[in-house]
Amino acid sequence: MHQVLWRRPDVVVLDLRMPYVDGISAIRQLADVEAPPRMLALTTFDTDEYLFGALQAGASGFLLKDSDPELLLEAVRALHRGHGLVDPQVTTRLIHRFARLSPASATSAQQRLTTRELEVLRHLARGLSNADIAEALTIEEGTVKTHVANLLRKLGLPTRVHAVIYAYEHGLAPRYSDT
Structure with missing residues (x-):
């Protein structure tokens, strides 16, 4: 985390299961800094808790680790341009949840x-x-x-x-x- 604050990258890819601090807490902490980086949540676990938790904490994107590697590159590029990207595997669930x-x-x-x-x-x-x-x-x-x-x-x-x-x-x- 201190490396992000020191180096000030434009985009940070965070695993949601990390030692010492969970990814959602890290996203929340980074979202509170002045000029926060764009954050991409990355996880193996396809749960609503991670998906909605990461987005609500301030992530601009969400990907599952089993996604195509090209999608990871596309996501980093999209976040760098100021856009967001959510894994197509969870997009329908996201839409249905908010539509309800x-x-x-x-x-x-x-x-x-x-x-x-x-x-x-x-x-x-x-x-x-x-x-x-x-x-x-x-x-x-x-x-x-x-x-x-x-x-x-x-x-x-x-x-x-x-x-x-x-x-x-x-x-x-x-x-x-x-x-």
Whole structure:
């Protein structure tokens, strides 16, 4: 942990089962530092406790150790670019869990976000890339990036993954069967 604080990497890959401190606690501690690194949780154990615990603690990504090695590289690159990535093996479970939740009031989000930012957020929740969102909304990809950055800032969220979770928690995303 002290190496991360000393070297200040952009991305940290953390095993959730480590000696001395568990990975979720380490993520929580690193999330509290000034300019925290993007954190990728890596584990052998496909449990809700690890998946939701890591994301709630501040991880920007979550992978299982049996994933394709190319996915690990893709995840590190995505986190470095400021995006999030969740292992496809657990994505459906993540979506179903948040789709089952009773939606909280979206009023505060609707007051903070412009109409276009809400549209972008809804498309993010459907899993669309910036290019796909740009095509769907007939705008430039750079404009989508600006909207994503603005909505993340306004909602106080670190990554796109957290924006998707937010959208589901607040009833701003289409139900799973609607996508």
